[in-house]
Amino acid sequence: MRDAAPQTIYLADYTPFGYVIDDVALTFTLDPHHTRVKSRIAFRPNPESTERRFFLHGEGLKLIGASIDGAPVTPELSDEGLTCEVPDAPFIWEAEVEIDPAGNTALEGLYMSNGMYCTQCEAEGFRKITYYPDRPDVMAVFSVTINGPHPVLLSNGNPVATQEHHAEWHDPWPKPSYLFALVAGDLIAHADSFTTRSGRDVALNLYVRPGDEHKCAFGMQALKASMRWDEHVYGREYDLDLFNIVAVDDFNMGAMENKGLNIFNSSAVLASPETATDANFERIEAIIAHEYFHNWTGNRITCRDWFQLCLKEGLTVYRDSQFTADMRSAPVKRISDVIDLRARQFAEDQGPLAHPVRPESFQEINNFYTATVYEKGAEVIGMLKRLVGDAAYYQALDLYFDRHDGDAATIEDWLKVFEDSTGRDLTQFKRWYSQAGTPRVKVTETWQDGSLTLHFAQHIPPSSATPDPQPQVIPVALGLVGPNGDEVLETRMLELTEAEQSFRFDDLGARPVASILRDFSAPVVLEHDLSDDERAHLLAHDSDPFNRWEQGRILARQSLLAMIRENADPDRAYLDGIHAVVSDESLDPAYRALMLGLPSQSDLATALHDAGDVPDPAAIHKVSEAMRDALAARFAEIAPRIYQACQIDAPYRPDADQAGRRSLGNAMLSLITRHHGPAKAQAQFDAADNMTQQLAALANLIRAEAGDAALAAFESQWQHDRLVMDKWFGLQVLEAKPDDAADVAEQLTRHADFNWKNPNRFRAVFGSLAAHHAGFHHVSGKGYRLLADWLIRLDPVNPQTTARMCAAFQTWARYDAARRNMIRAELDRILATPKLSRDTTEMLTRIRG
Numbered sequence: 001m002r003d004a005a006p007q008t009i010y011l012a013d014y015t016p017f018g019y020v021i022d023d024v025a026l027t028f029t030l031d032p033h034h035t036r037v038k039s040r041i042a043f044r045p046n047p048e049s050t051e052r053r054f055f056l057h058g059e060g061l062k063l064i065g066a067s068i069d070g071a072p073v074t075p076e077l078s079d080e081g082l083t084c085e086v087p088d089a090p091f092i093w094e095a096e097v098e099i100d101p102a103g104n105t106a107l108e109g110l111y112m113s114n115g116m117y118c119t120q121c122e123a124e125g126f127r128k129i130t131y132y133p134d135r136p137d138v139m140a141v142f143s144v145t146i147n148g149p150h151p152v153l154l155s156n157g158n159p160v161a162t163q164e165h166h167a168e169w170h171d172p173w174p175k176p177s178y179l180f181a182l183v184a185g186d187l188i189a190h191a192d193s194f195t196t197r198s199g200r201d202v203a204l205n206l207y208v209r210p211g212d213e214h215k216c217a218f219g220m221q222a223l224k225a226s227m228r229w230d231e232h233v234y235g236r237e238y239d240l241d242l243f244n245i246v247a248v249d250d251f252n253m254g255a256m257e258n259k260g261l262n263i264f265n266s267s268a269v270l271a272s273p274e275t276a277t278d279a280n281f282e283r284i285e286a287i288i289a290h291e292y293f294h295n296w297t298g299n300r301i302t303c304r305d306w307f308q309l310c311l312k313e314g315l316t317v318y319r320d321s322q323f324t325a326d327m328r329s330a331p332v333k334r335i336s337d338v339i340d341l342r343a344r345q346f347a348e349d350q351g352p353l354a355h356p357v358r359p360e361s362f363q364e365i366n367n368f369y370t371a372t373v374y375e376k377g378a379e380v381i382g383m384l385k386r387l388v389g390d391a392a393y394y395q396a397l398d399l400y401f402d403r404h405d406g407d408a409a410t411i412e413d414w415l416k417v418f419e420d421s422t423g424r425d426l427t428q429f430k431r432w433y434s435q436a437g438t439p440r441v442k443v444t445e446t447w448q449d450g451s452l453t454l455h456f457a458q459h460i461p462p463s464s465a466t467p468d469p470q471p472q473v474i475p476v477a478l479g480l481v482g483p484n485g486d487e488v489l490e491t492r493m494l495e496l497t498e499a500e501q502s503f504r505f506d507d508l509g510a511r512p513v514a515s516i517l518r519d520f521s522a523p524v525v526l527e528h529d530l531s532d533d534e535r536a537h538l539l540a541h542d543s544d545p546f547n548r549w550e551q552g553r554i555l556a557r558q559s560l561l562a563m564i565r566e567n568a569d570p571d572r573a574y575l576d577g578i579h580a581v582v583s584d585e586s587l588d589p590a591y592r593a594l595m596l597g598l599p600s601q602s603d604l605a606t607a608l609h610d611a612g613d614v615p616d617p618a619a620i621h622k623v624s625e626a627m628r629d630a631l632a633a634r635f636a637e638i639a640p641r642i643y644q645a646c647q648i649d650a651p652y653r654p655d656a657d658q659a660g661r662r663s664l665g666n667a668m669l670s671l672i673t674r675h676h677g678p679a680k681a682q683a684q685f686d687a688a689d690n691m692t693q694q695l696a697a698l699a700n701l702i703r704a705e706a707g708d709a710a711l712a713a714f715e716s717q718w719q720h721d722r723l724v725m726d727k728w729f730g731l732q733v734l735e736a737k738p739d740d741a742a743d744v745a746e747q748l749t750r751h752a753d754f755n756w757k758n759p760n761r762f763r764a765v766f767g768s769l770a771a772h773h774a775g776f777h778h779v780s781g782k783g784y785r786l787l788a789d790w791l792i793r794l795d796p797v798n799p800q801t802t803a804r805m806c807a808a809f810q811t812w813a814r815y816d817a818a819r820r821n822m823i824r825a826e827l828d829r830i831l832a833t834p835k836l837s838r839d840t841t842e843m844l845t846r847i848r849g
């Protein structure tokens with residue numbers, strides 16, 4: 001928090017630090033409000049830099065004393081750190097500071113959660129622990145001593161000595177400060193081991209609070225599967241004797257890849273069949289993999305500066321999505337990722353928060369841990385792989401690991417590896433990293449004498465981040481489907497590089513239907529004017545599972561838009577086409593369940609806005625309900641049979657097979673509840689022995705306005721379990737009627753268990769309100785007001801989580817004048833709050849434009 005005008009940091013201003021660190025020794029003496037941290041750092045002038053100003057970051061530290069080569073010094077202190085006269089030769093810096101972990105509610109630096117100590121240093125939290133050059137290009141070997149009255153005292157690397165209340169750790173791998181971690185508490189280890197393919201035995205521990213021991217087994221299995229997968233697919237082995245994971249309840253994000261000591265939000269690691277849903281299990285598997293994969297893509301090769309964040313995050317998201325595709329169903333994973341990309345990243349890229357995958361400036365780096373950096377960053381890697389081919393991709397990755405192991409690298413380094421190993425010029429491709437905005441690709445067709453010509457035009461809408469966009473390299477996977485449903489041209493990759501380009505296919509006989517952008521081969525908006533019959537043809541016959549799903553989704557969207565604009569009835573062809581696919585027992589149940597999903601109400605608002613209309617959230621909600629009713633009627637006969645066939649008569653397993661059946665069964669349950677009433681949902685609720693079945697039943701009961709008893713029963717069953725209670729809080733908001741959503745949320749904030757300082761609980765209520773399109777955008781403005789009230793309250797406590805939640809307002813410009821004015825008034829009210837954090841100020845200023 002500062003009153004001074006916030007400072008903007010630019011990529012173009014990068015200079016290396018003037019000093020190199022050989023090693024670092026830290027000694028912690030833990031105390032809730034008075035922790036002492038001693039540092040001893042061996043510096044020497046950096047031969048690659050002429051900068052000789054000695055500046056160490058430090059925030060909120062009480063300096064007890066400092067010395068250079070043993071002689072006390074008096075550094076010059078500021079809010080951001082300290083400067084000091086230093087010798088023009090190697091020297092030893094020593095300092096002692098005092099910090100207040102129990103008073104640290106921002107959950108950045110060293111803080112306390114339920115009596116345990118833990119840390120979160122990425123991106124710039126280490127400076128809240130001690131004075132240090134807190135930047136990722138300064139890498140050092142750390143030795144850490146911890147004194148504290150706790151049975152478990154952990155840091156990075158390998159343990160070198162442990163006695164009661166005293167532990168010493170040494171991490172042999174040089175690392176930047178953002179990968180530092182410390183944990184202390186009364187914790188229980190779920191232990192296992194893994195032997196790497198070269199025969200190294202690695203001890204694995206998952207540390208949890210007493211009472212959570214039964215929620216560890218799945219995370220541990222996922223860790224071992226990830227270790228095995230990275231060896232097989234990328235040839236990467238683990239490099240320490242020990243790998244620890246710790247679960248903490250108070251955490252701003254999902255998890256953190258600290259070297260040898262990953263720290264997880266408990267929601268991202270703890271699971272048992274009774275308390276976690278299938279979706280939770282899948283997410284946990286992916287996050288465990290993600291953090292583990294960072295050991296190579298992030299830790300062994302790190303980022304030169306925070307502008308290069310996508311170097312580690314885009315690649316690691318790409319790797320975890322490959323892992324999930326291998327462990328589960330590749331098409332289902334791809335479709336789920338596209339749904340998520342469109343909901344979060346497209347919204348960002350098409351609104352006031354648009355920024356390139358590699359941003360060029362920021363005020364608060366925590367505001368750039370975004371869907372663009374992570375998910376679009378991963379899509380860019382997927383495109384690179386499509387363009388060079390699988391074999392060349394893995395060759396380039398081998399070269400990347402060889403060449404840059406131990407480096408703090410850049411996107412230039414990354415692309416150079418591909419250029420050197422494939423001979424390709426990636427100058428134009430690099431625009432994916434530097435230009436913001438979602439490209440729109442328009443396709444028109446001409447058909448003549450057995451030749452089909454596809455004309456492509458690409459257009460990137462200008463934004464304030466990229467006012468003058470240039471054409472990008474867009475890999476378009478294409479197939480042609482014949483009139484009888486056969487594949488007449490197998491998938492091939494077209495490369496768009498120009499603003500306009502055509503491709504001709506000869507000797508085709510009858511006119512085929514073009515299946516374009518198979519597997520969603522590029523993160524673009526495709527505009528391809530197919531007739532409804534042609535779409536229905538692809539829905540029935542396309543060999544590409546993504547495009548099959550996509551055509552169903554487009555038919556649904558067109559029908560919903562016609563229902564809004566022309567008061568049309570739900571489209572029969574859509575209902576029949578979906579009915580046919582969902583009834584097809586040769587298809588994967590998980591895929592059939594996805595086929596039943598409708599475009600989100602927020603997606604429909606975007607579609608209306610793109611077409612020049614002003615979306616009315618209440619009308620969008622109404623037609624979405626009407627379409628679900630129409631689906632329920634169309635499936636009235638078959639839904640009970642499919643539901644029955646999906647019931648599982650075996651012990652619960654969270655694998656893709658069982659999860660897919662439950663997912664289809666529960667999709668049927670919601671159709672059945674709509675059409676035949678809540679009896680079956682009540683029966684499923686009463687009989688459920690796992691959270692997937694219990695929660696799905698509860699959602700249906702609430703929707704049918706028959707949920708009061710079940711909600712009460714659920715609460716008394718689960719009030720001791722924080723993670724389950726987060727679901728209880730969230731579901732009531734998500735399933736509320738639009739008129740009630742804000743009131744339900746407001747009521748829940750008065751509940752005794754609404755611990756608003758816990759980010760999971762805050763998000764359970766307010767993340768759900770923001771996700772409830774018609775409830776949040778209620779014409780009364782009460783959704784906006786309630787969220788703003790609580791953001792004002794949370795900001796001084798936890799700026800990072802406050803700033804993230806501001807994104808709920810990012811789509812304001814597409815609504816009517818009344819809503820726009822109400823939102824702007826709330827943004828201004830928050831911005832007028834005295835001492836508003838840098839995080840929230842930056843977000844709101846960007847959103848407001």
Ligand code: ARG
Nearest residue numbers: 122123253255256257366369
């Ligand atoms: N590197 C972590 C991950 O993606 C996320 C850390 C985010 N931290 C933050 N302060 N924004 O796995």
Ligand code: ZN
Nearest residue numbers: 290294313316
């Ligand atoms: Zn990550």
